[in-house]
Amino acid sequence: MINLNPTALFVLVPAAAAIACALLGKKRPRLADAIANLTFLGGISAAVYYIRLHAANNFIAPKYGRLFYMIDFFGDNFSLLMLFTIYLVSFCVAFYCVWRYRERERRGTFFALLTLCAAAMCGVVTARDFFTLYVFVEAVAVTSYALIAFEGDAGGCEGAVKYFLLSAPASMFIVFGISILVLCAGGTSFGALTGQITPYLSADVISGGGRIPLATLASTQMLNPAVTLALGLMLCGFLVKSGVVPFHGWVPDAYQGANAPVSALLAGIVTKAAGVYAVIRIMMIIREIAPGGNPLGQALMIFGALSILVGAFGAVFQREIKRMLAYSSISQVGYIVLAAGLGTPLALAGAIFHLFNHATFKTSLFLNSAALEESAGTTDMRKLGGLEARMPWTAWTSIVAMLSTAGIPPLSGFWSKLIIILALWQAGAHGYAVLAILASALTLAYFLILQRKVFFGKTPAQFAKTKEVCFATLTPVIILSAIMIAVGLYFPVIWSFLVDA
């Protein structure tokens, strides 16, 4: 294991933990919980450690470790941030599940699936090769089918089936795109696409690879049409997995049908890691090789804008909390895709930051809805009301998350939306910028409706005895809210970090 690339550990450790959980879960379920949670905590601290190391520019990763030979997969800032987010969200969900499902059997399998999902997502964000990305994205998809349908009720099965039926063809589109990419670029790694590495020439690789630019790529400022087709096919596949209009059909059902903590995981990370991360990566690569305009970026902007609108309008009419949060997710992912489509460095930084923020606030909102479900027994907004007096912590953390989503200063959401709107304005896309601002107002509107209905207002009689959920369950949400507030206040520190990305 000498020269093992350290980021390999990010993938291998949770995978090993998953197997341990599955095997130990029968005899000693508490041990399984502990393993899962400790793994995630370890992951968070390792990610923070690497971020600080990387920021201090002390760390040159060995590009080709002995064990994982050729695929260089050390991260730049984006990957590190994603690793941190993955572990953060997984930890919050795992911690919540420990306290909520205290009497549940089959916990070994559940935590094993959870850790394996995290392992696969780490594989996604550290991969430097499109095919590796595809394999890990499939692994994430399989674990999430199982997690969505885990409870076994009809809603979970329906959500899982719809997700499967849209996600499997999307994977095939990604494969078609990869095959065309093999044809144009001679290989599937990011480096091959940017023309920096000639893949698979034998012995030179260990010392760092030859640098023979492939003449057909990027000879002008515009993209080669073949590469455009390849990346376009792949983008279609990844857009389905992110839940962007017009491929968003599976999102409301999957989020609603899954168990609430699983929905938190899905919304917080799976859509981001499996879908949007790849979209942003592709746009980053395109920015490197074709600084001129490109049709893919424009198409992404249109899809992003449509998602914002459909998500926002859809959310207004929903009556069930998880479904409304699903539509809100569609809308926020639309912001990310819109910014990614623009492609300027400012816009990409905004997209990445909004991705991180969205993970934090959606996770905390979904965990709060799980708390509501646990205490009050239902998530139907027509039946709930006036719970602020009974469940103050849940109410106030929800309000923090909602305000952050809507982009109210000084919370973190405000900064990311501001960057996106500024980037749009600077690049001359005034129409899109105005749209983004108006949609923010709409976001605020529907969240105010949600708050008013659920937390304030009159309390129906049946909920008079609702207790607050126990404090340990609240811990993840409190952590997330604290992060939101802290990131909002300490924004200049974050800014320098992002700009390097």
Place this chain on the structure above:
Amino acid sequence: MHSLAQTWFFVALTAFCGIYCLLVSRNILRLMLGVDLLSKAGVLALVACGQALGNVDLSQALAVIMIGVEVVVMAVGLALAVRVYAKTGSLDVWKLNSLKG
């Protein structure tokens, strides 16, 4: 006609069969069939492009891994279909509309 164009033609036809199957079917198991047809088209596309490139070994390696991925996805999909049948008693995908509102 160039052999790559030929092979891509057949890839497109097979993919079309798969997508058609996905669009038209109601039975979940038949939908899985559509997914599998798409996977075959994908394997063919990978190997065809590798062959046109000259580096068949690379695309063989990719195809081998992809076939492994495909079988796991199919197995999980079929298990999901059986689970749906056990839950709701029918395999009709249009009947799965309990989540509303």
Place this chain on the structure above:
Amino acid sequence: MTAHPFLLTLLVVFSAAAVMARNLLYSGVFLGLASVTLTLALYEMNAPWAALFELSVCAGLITVLFVSAVSLVRKSESFVAEDRVRFLALPFALGFFGLAFWLFSEPLSAALLPSPVVPAQASVGWIIWRARMFDVAGQLCLFAAGALAVNAFFKGKGNA
């Protein structure tokens, strides 16, 4: 290469037959036949390893899984009223699409083609086990995930 278009046509014919078959068992059989045809086509394209995997995994494993899934579901209760007309329309739709795509595919492949031929200096084994080992790790994650998923699905049948 004269066998090549013939094999691929056979592949398309079998996949169309698999979609159009009324009985799901026949669909499974046609799927297996399509896999065998694809194996032969892959072998023809100088990809023996891919052909081997395709034969053992797809033609073997997937057909077995499919047939066992079909037999796990009892026939009389699972009959789904599908609109046969739409299925029978497949050959026409296929022909129409084929005609349209035929016009495209020559310029498409011409646009795709001018790429430098990268010399293949590595054997398949080297590529899989050294160069792409991370993919193999991903594959293992996938297998573990699949095993856990099927475990989760089938164990759950016991609970309500």
